[in-house]
Amino acid sequence: MLGAFRQFAKCVLIAGMLLGSGAAVAQETIKIAFIAPFSGAFAANGDAWLKMLRYAMDNTNARGGALGKKFELVTFDDKIQPSEALIALKSVVDQNIPVVIQCVGSNVAAAMVDGVSRHNQRNPKNRVLYLNCSALATELTEEKCDFWHFRFSANVTQRVATMVRGLPAEAKSVYLMNQDYLYGQGVAADTKKFLAQYRPDIKIVGEEFVPLGKIKDFSSYIAKVKTSGAQALLTSNWGPDFNLLMKAGVESGLDIKYYTFSAHLNGGPTAMGDGGGNRVIAVLEGHDNMGAELGNAKAEEWVKGFRATDPGIDYPWINFQTMFDMLASAINKAGSTDPLKVAVALEGIQVPDMYGEVNTMRKDDHQIMQPFYTAMFTKPVKYDSEKTGWGWKTLTKSTTQDLTFPTTCKMKRPSGS
C-alpha cells in the first residue's frame, strides 16, 4: 500500500518537473506592475483600467515594444487602500519589476509617491519607476512632486479649467458636489478659484462633500440640489459615487445640467440611460467618436479594435496609449530599463497622441501637457456607449496652451540625473 503510494508520488513529482521546465524557455519581457483595486466597491474600475491598459500595451507591443522586447503586465490588488498598495509595492520590488503603474485613487497615489521615493533612496540598486495614468490630485505634481513619479493625464487643475471654460454663457448658478478626500477637495478648491477668475458672474449656491464609496442612495443629496435652485450640478464624483448619483438624479426628474468628470467612465452611461441624454456633459481627454469626428482613420481603427474585444466599456483614456508610447520611446532612447536612465529620457519627451496632438512630458514637474475636451451625452452618434444608444459628442476644446499653468514643484533630483 505504502509502496504504491510512493510510486504515485514519484510520478507526480517527475511530471511536475517536466511541466515546470517548459516555462523556463519563455520569451524575455519587460515586466510592468499594475496596482489597482480588483475587489471591493471600486473593483469595476480596476477591471476596466486593466482592459484599457492591456489593449494599449498590446498595441505598443505590436509595433515592436521596446529594445526588441514586449511589455508584460503583472497585477496586484490594493482594494483602493494606501496600506495595501504599499504591501503590493513591496512585492513589486521583490520581483525586481522596474516599472509600476498605479492610477485608481489619488489617496493611494499620494502614498505611492512617498513609498517609491523612499524605496529608491534606500535601494539605489533596485529602483522602480512610478507611472501615474489617472490619479489626478494636482498636489502630486506640486507640493508632493517627486523625481520618480510621472503623471500621464491632465491633473485636477487642468480639468477644472477645461470645465469652467466650457460652461455656457447662460449658466448663472451652480452646485458643487465632490468626494471627501484629496481629489474631491482639490476639485472644489480649483472650481472656486477658476469660477472667480473666468466666470465671476456665476454664483455657487451650494457645496457638498460625499464620503468616498459609502453612500448608496443619493436621493437626499438630489433633494438638496433641488432646493438650492441650481441650474447646473458640477461634480467630480467617480465610480459608484457617480453612478448612484446619476441614478438618483435621473429618477427624480430633476431639470438641471450635470457637468461631470466621470460620466464617460465604466458604468456611467449605463447608470444614466435615457435620463441623462442631452443633459450630461463630461470633461475628458477623448471618446469613442472623436476619431470619426476628426476624420482620423487611425484613431477610429483603434477604437474599433477595442470594441471588437467586447469589453462592455468605452475607451476614453487615450492617454494610456500615449503613456505606453512614451515609455517605449524613452526606454529605446535610454538603451536600458534602468529607472534612472528611463526617467531622464522621459523628461521633456514629446509624442503625438491618438488624435495627432503633440503631448509633452514637462521636465519641471513630470506632468503631461495635453489638450482637453468637454463632450455631451447625446444621440445619434456613430459609436454608442455601453449599448445604451447614447454616446459622446465633442462640445469644446481647451488647447495645451490654455492648460499650461506654472508649477511650484521643486523636486530633489538624484545624482546622475
Add this chain to the structure above:
Amino acid sequence: MEIVLISLLNGFVYGMLLFMLASGLTLIFSMMGVLNFAHAGIYMIGAYVAFEVSRMVGFWPALIIAPLVCAAIGAAIEVWGLRRTHHNGHIAELLFTFGLFFIIERGVQMVWGMLPVPYRVPTALDFPLFNLYGINFPAYRGFMLLIAGGMLLSIWLLLTRTRIGLIIQASLTHPNMVSSLGHNVPRVFTMVFAGGCFLAGLAGVIGGNYQVTEPSMAAALGPIVFVVVVFGGLGSLAGCFIASIIVGMLQTFAVVVDFSLSDLLGGLGDWIGTKNLLGEILAVPVSRIGPLLPYAMMVLMLLFRPRGLMGTRDT
C-alpha cells in the same frame, strides 16, 4: 420644509429595505443562535437571480422565483452545512457562514463579472408616483413600501396565527420540550433558515434595482444590517423594525443636516476657530459624517444597553 418631507419618505423606504434584510437575520439568530454572516450574500444572490430571470421571463415572475431560489439555497446551507457544524458550537457555525460569504461573493464575481449589471426597474413601475416640490417620488419606491409592508404583515400573521408559527415560537425558547412533544425541531430550524433566506432574497429582488447590482453590494449593506440587528435587540422583530426605521431615517436626514458641532456651540465654537485640530474636528458638518452615525449609535447601545432596544437576550 420640503426637504424634511422628502427625506422622511426616502428614509422610510431605505428603512423598510433594511428591515426586509434584518428581519431574516434576526429571526435566524433568535431561533438558532447562528449569526448568519452570509445573509448579505444571499441578498446579493437574490438580486442577481432576479436580474437573470427578469431578463429571460420578466420582473413579476422574478419576484417569486428569486426568493424561492434563495430559500432553497438557505435550506441546503442549513441541512448540509449548519447541521454538521452545530455540534462544534456557535463559533464554528459563525466561521462557516463567514467563509460562505466569501465563497458567495467570489462566485458571483466569477459568474457575472466585476462590472455592475443593468438590473433596472420594470417599465410598468418606472413612473413618478407624485411630485413633491418639484422632485418626483418614483412609483417603484411606493411598490417597495408595499412589498415590505405586506411582508411584515404576513410574518406577523404566520408567527402568531398559524400552528407552524406557534411551533416556531415555542422552539425558540423550549426546543427540547417541543421535540419531546413529537415535533421535528431540526426541520423547523431548516424552515426558519430557509424562510430567513427567502426574505433576504426578496429584499435582493426589490433592492437590486433600487441600488446598483454589483459584486460589492453585499459588503456595502452587510455591516449596516448588523447594526440594525444589534440595535433592535436579538429575538425581537418589533425592535428590529423600529431599529431599521431609525437607522434609515438617521442616514437619510444626516445628509440634510449641514450644521456642525461648532455651530451648536455658538460663540464658543467661534472662539475655538478652525485653525487648530479641535476646531477642525468640531467644524465638520453632520452631512459629511452621515455614514458614521449608525455605527456610533451601535457602540453607544452596546455600552449602555447590550440587550438592544427590545431584545430578549444579551448580544
